[in-house]
Amino acid sequence: FIPLIGSFLGILAPLPIMVLYLRRGFTGGAFAALVAALVIGFALKPVVALYFFVQFAMLGLAAAYLIEKRASFGLTMLVSSFFVAAGFFLLIGFQASSLHQGFFETLKKPIQQNIHMALQNYPGLSGTEAQEMQAMFQKMLSLLIVLVPTLIIIGSWLILMVNIYLIDRIHLVPGREILKDFDLNVWRAPDHFIWFVILPGFGVFLLHGTVRVIAMNVLIAALTVYFFQGLCIINYHLAKRNMPPFVRVLVYFVLFVIQIVAVMVVLMGLLDMWMDFRKIFHKKPEEPPPHDDSKPPVTGG
Helix, strand or coil, X not given: CHHHHHXXXXXXXXXXXXXXXXHHCHHHHHHHHHHHHHHHHHHCCHHHHHHHHHHHHHHHHHHHHHHHCCCCHHHHHHHHHHHHHHHHHHHHXXXXXXXXXXXXXXXXXXXXHHHHHHHHCCCCCCHHHHHHHHHHXXXXXXXXXXXXXXXXXXXXXXXXXXXXXXXXXXXXXXXXXXXXHHCHHHCCCCHHHHHHHHHHHHHHHHCCHHHHHHHHHHHHHHHHHHHHHHHHHHHHHHHHCCCCHHHHHHHHHHHHHCHHHHHHHHHHXXXXXXXXXXXXXXXXXXXXXXXXXXXXXXXXX
16 A cells, blocks of 8 residues: 555655745745755655655645746646646756766666565565566667657646645635636637647658657647546536436546547547537527617717
8 A cells, every 4th residue: 555655645745835925925835845845854865855846845835836926727737747747857967967867777777676666565466477577668668768758748637636636525715616716527628729739740650850749748738728628528417417426436436547538528528619518618699688779869968
C-alpha cells in the first residue's frame, strides 16, 4: 500500500497551497509552498524539494491565482500546466548542465529509478515476474521519454481536478464555489481546437524525427481534452436525470476501466461540435414577438 499512499499524497500536495492562497492571498499560498519545500529538503534531499516546488507548488500557486481572478476553466488548466512543464524542463536542463550530462540522459535516469522502486515496493511480484515487468518497462522507456511533456501536462490536469473538487465539496474556502464558476456540465473546447487533433494526426503518420514527436505529444494532449469533454457530456445527462451517487460511481468506473468505452467517450467529445449531445449550443434563437401595427409607436418627450 505504500506506493498507493505515496501517490495519493502526491496528488494532494497542492491542496494546502491552493486553500491558503484562496483564503489568505498570495502570502498564505507562498508561505505554505515554502514550508513544504523546506520540510522535504531537510527530510530528503534539496533536489527533491526543488522538484516538489516545480511539480506541485507552482501548480497550486498558478491555479489558485487564476481561480482568484475568475479565469475560465480552460485557461486555468492550460496556464497552470504550462508553468509546471516549463519549470520541470528548466530544472532538468540545469541539473544536466551541473552534472555535465546530456539532457535526455538526465531525464532518463529518474524514470528508470522510479520504475525500479515501484517494482520493489510490490512484494506480490515474484523474481521472474519482476524481471519481466522490468524488461517491458525498459522497452517502453524511449516512448515514455518522448511523451514526458504530455504526461506532465495530463498529470497536472488530473491533480488540479482532484484538488479543485475537494476544495469545493469539503467547503475548504468559504464563499467560493469553483466548480459552479467553471460550470463543467456545459463546458466544451472551442470549435477551432479540433485542428489540434487533425494537424498533429497527419503529422504522426507522415512526418519523422523531432516534428513527429511534437505532433504525438500535441495529439495525445488534445485527445485528453476531448475525453474530458465527453465526461462533461455524460455528467450533464447524469445530473439532468438526478442519478444517485452509486450509479455515477459505477458509470465512471466503467469509463476508466474498459478501454473501448473510453475511446467512445473521446469520440463523443470530438463529435460534440457537430452533434451537440447536450442540445444547448445549437438552439435556434427565439423569434421576436410580432409587431402590432395598430398601436402607435411610443415616443419620448
